[in-house]
Amino acid sequence: MIETNQVTVIQGATGCGKTTQVPQFILDSCVESGVYCNIIITQPRRIAAISVTRRVSDERNWPVGTLVGYQVGLNNKTSSDTRLTFCTTGVLLQKLISKKNMNDYTHVILDEVHERDQDMDFALLIVRKLLRTNSRCVKVSLNLYLKLAVIFTKRTVLSFLPSSSSSSSSSSSSPPPPTPLLFLLLLLFLHLFLFFLLLFLLFPLLLFLQMHLSPKITCTRAT
Numbered sequence: 001m002i003e004t005n006q007v008t009v010i011q012g013a014t015g016c017g018k019t020t021q022v023p024q025f026i027l028d029s030c031v032e033s034g035v036y037c038n039i040i041i042t043q044p045r046r047i048a049a050i051s052v053t054r055r056v057s058d059e060r061n062w063p064v065g066t067l068v069g070y071q072v073g074l075n076n077k078t079s080s081d082t083r084l085t086f087c088t089t090g091v092l093l094q095k096l097i098s099k100k101n102m103n104d105y106t107h108v109i110l111d112e113v114h115e116r117d118q119d120m121d122f123a124l125l126i127v128r129k130l131l132r133t134n135s136r137c138v139k140v141s142l143n144l145y146l147k148l149a150v151i152f153t154k155r156t157v158l159s160f161l162p163s164s165s166s167s168s169s170s171s172s173s174s175p176p177p178p179t180p181l182l183f184l185l186l187l188l189f190l191h192l193f194l195f196f197l198l199l200f201l202l203f204p205l206l207l208f209l210q211m212h213l214s215p216k217i218t219c220t221r222a223t
Contacts, residue, residue, distance in 0.1 A: 002026060002107070003029075006131060007131070010022060018111070019041070019043075019052055019111050020052060020055055020056055020059070022109065023039050023041055023056070023084050023107075023109060024056065024059075024060070024084075026039055026107055027039060027083060027084060030106075035106075036106065037083055037106050037107070038083055038085075038104065038105050038106050038107075039083060039084050039085065039105065039106065039107040039108075039109065040085045040086075040087060040092060040105045040107075040108055040109070041084070041085065041086050041087070041109040041111060042086075042087060042088065042089045042091075042092050042108075042109065042110050042111055042123065043086060043087070043088055043089070043111055043112070044088070044089060044111075044112045044115055044117065044119075044120070045088070046072040046073065046088055049070045049071075049072050049086040049087055049088055050070055050072060050086075052070075052086050053068055053069065053070040053077070053084075053086045056068050056084060056086075064077050065077045065078060065079055065082070066079065066081055066082065067081060067082060067083050067084065068082065068083070068084040068085075068086075069082040069084070069085055069086070070085065070086040070087060071085060071086075071087040071088075071091050072087065072088050072091065073088075073091070088119075089110075089117075089119040089120055089123050090119050092108075092123060093119060093122055093123055093126065096123075096126050096127070096130060097126070100130075101130060102127070102130045102131075108127060110123060110124065110127065
């Protein structure tokens with residue numbers, strides 16, 4: 001599914017293996033097919049990137065810095081043999097902005113898309129612009145609204161991973177959040193309403209102050 005689609009959106013509950021297992025599935029598939037693979041996975045926080053790297057290295061019995069590594073800030077534990085690179089979203093932004101392409105990676109996995117912080121929004125915009133290359137983009141989220149992915153590309157596939165908990169059914173049945181455009185329009189109308197309401201309330205007060213605080217001029221007739 002990932003190889004036949006340029007963008008794949010994966011939705012699943014916590015603990016189903018979105019972060020640790022999906023990159024290994026992609027790597028195993030490429031090894032079986034004899035295809036070159038270089039995967040980079042973003043994490044919103046440094047501690048998450050380091051801990052996930054150690055988790056994968058323990059599962060595969062690979063030392064950190066060989067086939068699996070991480071890069072957070074100035075701490076770079078990767079090598080030329082690294083095929084699974086976990087990094088923060090800011091590190092990926094610096095790489096893409098400096099090179100202006102994604103040719104170094106065959107798969108770009110943006111984890112925790114639903115958090116929608118500033119770095120993630122910029123990463124989504126830059127990845128959308130650079131998707132003309134051959135890199136695959138995988139967006140991983142806990143409860144991602146499908147229309148959010150449609151904004152960035154029309155070739156989107158929504159894939160569900162099996163969950164070990166029953167919270168996936170409750171999260172999938174919950175109503176989707178409103179679109180960002182509708183939210184911005186409502187916010188604009190609310191600001192306009194408050195502005196005119198404040199103007200309507202302040203105008204009589206200003207008129208009253210002008211009438212009572214302005215200096216009074218009296219005229220007297222000379223005798």
